Amino acid sequence: MTTLTAELIAQIYEDAEGELSNAEIYEKARKLAGLSAEDMQLQREFGVKKVKTSEIKHKIRWFQQTLKHAGIIEKVSGVRGVWQLARLTDKGLREPRANVCVVGFSTELGVGIFGDARQVFGSVRDEPITLCFSSPPYLLRNARAYGAGAESEAAYVEFIVRTLEPIVKNLVRGGSIVLNLTQDAFVPGRPSRSLYLERLILALADDLGLELMDRLVWVNRAKAPGPTQWACKKRVQLGVSYEPVIWLTSDAMHVRSDNRRVLVPHTEAHQKLIDAGGELRTTSYGDGAHRLKAGSFSAQTEGAIAKNTLIRGNLCPDTLFCHKVASELGLPRHGATSPTWLASFFIEFLTKPGELVVDHFSGYFKTAIAAERLGRRWIGTDKVLEWIAVASHMFRGHPGFEQTPLIDSLIDSYQK
Numbered sequence: 433m434t435t436l437t438a439e440l441i442a443q444i445y446e447d448a449e450g451e452l453s454n455a456e457i458y459e460k461a462r463k464l465a466g467l468s469a470e471d472m473q474l475q476r477e478f479g480v481k482k483v484k485t486s487e488i489k490h491k492i493r494w495f496q497q498t499l500k501h502a503g504i505i506e507k508v509s510g511v512r513g514v515w516q517l518a519r520l521t522d523k524g525l526r527e528p529r530a531n532v533c534v535v536g537f538s539t540e541l542g543v544g545i546f547g548d549a550r551q552v553f554g555s556v557r558d559e560p561i562t563l564c565f566s567s568p569p570y571l572l573r574n575a576r577a578y579g580a581g582a583e584s585e586a587a588y589v590e591f592i593v594r595t596l597e598p599i600v601k602n603l604v605r606g607g608s609i610v611l612n613l614t615q616d617a618f619v620p621g622r623p624s625r626s627l628y629l630e631r632l633i634l635a636l637a638d639d640l641g642l643e644l645m646d647r648l649v650w651v652n653r654a655k656a657p658g659p660t661q662w663a664c665k666k667r668v669q670l671g672v673s674y675e676p677v678i679w680l681t682s683d684a685m686h687v688r689s690d691n692r693r694v695l696v697p698h699t700e701a702h703q704k705l706i707d708a709g710g711e712l713r714t715t716s717y718g719d720g721a722h723r724l725k726a727g728s729f730s731a732q733t734e735g736a737i738a739k740n741t742l743i744r745g746n747l748c749p750d751t752l753f754c755h756k757v758a759s760e761l762g763l764p765r766h767g768a769t770s771p772t773w774l775a776s777f778f779i780e781f782l783t784k785p786g787e788l789v790v791d792h793f794s795g796y797f798k799t800a801i802a803a804e805r806l807g808r809r810w811i812g813t814d815k816v817l818e819w820i821a822v823a824s825h826m827f828r829g830h831p832g833f834e835q836t837p838l839i840d841s842l843i844d845s846y847q848k
């Protein structure tokens with residue numbers, strides 16, 4: 433028996449002379465996959481409405497839809513026996529062929545797409561985006577398997593700006609773009625830092641018309657010691673311990689943020705002050721910039737305003753879960769993930785439930801899972817099918833979960 437795969441359906445189209453009806457497709461697929469007529473009748477419930485339909489026919493229709501959406505069915509003619517949608521990179525990962533974008537998995541709230549970020553968001557229309565939260569591939573000197581290239585500063589800035597362009601076009605007024613980037617990019621052969629971050633912020637403002645709201649700092653004291661050459665060997669640099677997170681908006685005067693959604697507990701000392709009836713002094717300091725009067729800070733508030741330094745590690749149960757799934761399936765592990773809490777913080781701060789959050793460099797889909805848990809709609813893309821296959825496991829059991837059988841084909845190919 434042959435497994436029912438996307439290639440098999442593509443092959444049926446390729447071999448067909450002229451149009452094929454659904455009944456003809458089902459019959460050809462049944463014979464090629466060695467299934468019985470009874471197998472074709474086995475029913476399962478699908479979707480929220482729990483419509484009962486043949487599981488195999490449903491799978492075939494999913495392949496058809498996927499292949500059509502990817503423009504494969506129309507294009508297969510003359511190309512035989514190749515994995516139509518993806519190509520193998522020199523790192524051994526599956527990346528989409530030109531123009532291919534395919535739904536990898538979806539829930540009632542969102543959709544994870546296998547495709548190039550620019551291509552996917554270039555075709556997303558009439559979907560107003562409230563937040564794009566992303567950790568793009570970092571500017572590195574050596575290319576890595578997780579998708580970071582070794583580009584020049586200018587090429588890197590151009591890449592980030594061009595991938596954001598279609599997203600910014602769909603951003604609501606006052607919507608936000610938040611990027612978790614690296615500080616640890618150095619001028620080749622020198623201990624001085626690259627200015628790519630400054631150039632990127634300028635390009636985002638000049639080319640895309642965004643306004644800079646903040647450069648937040650994510651302090652992660654557990655970061656590995658480095659930069660090796662300059663801190664550990666030559667000893668001229670200090671050890672790295674933070675990453676910048678830049679926050680921009682399409683319109684600062686109408687920005688959708690609300691710090692009341694991310695209040696933090698009062699410190700013990702501040703709570704004591706509130707309990708004691710607030711300040712006893714009446715004074716001013718900082719050249720009159722700050723005035724205190726007796727009774728200031730006496731009101732009990734729900735919490736303190738969060739600071740723009742986020743102090744927390746990279747340890748994340750979702751990353752551990754995904755790594756475990758990858759090991760069990762024999763798939764590679766993603767080498768550069770960020771913690772879900774970081775995405776959750778910005779989603780709560782910058783959006784309301786029901787609004788659309790996107791991440792065009794999804795990796796293990798942390799932004800997506802954070803959005804899903806917080807009741808926001810989401811769209812995520814990644815150009816590596818392996819990451820999508822692994823991440824899909826976090827969404828199983830969420831309302832409306834479905835995944836493309838392409839993921840099964842991929843896993844099969846790893847297990848052979």
Ligand SMILES: C[S@@+](CC[C@H](N)C(=O)[O-])C[C@H]1O[C@@H](n2cnc3c(N)ncnc32)[C@H](O)[C@@H]1O
Nearest residue numbers: 548549567569579769770793794795796814815
């Ligand atoms: C730093 S990782 C993101 C990690 C993610 N935040 C997580 O926690 O798993 C960057 C991701 O961008 C993806 N990527 C790079 N270039 C891309 C492109 N042109 N289109 C879509 N995804 C891309 C890579 O495959 C990689 O998974």
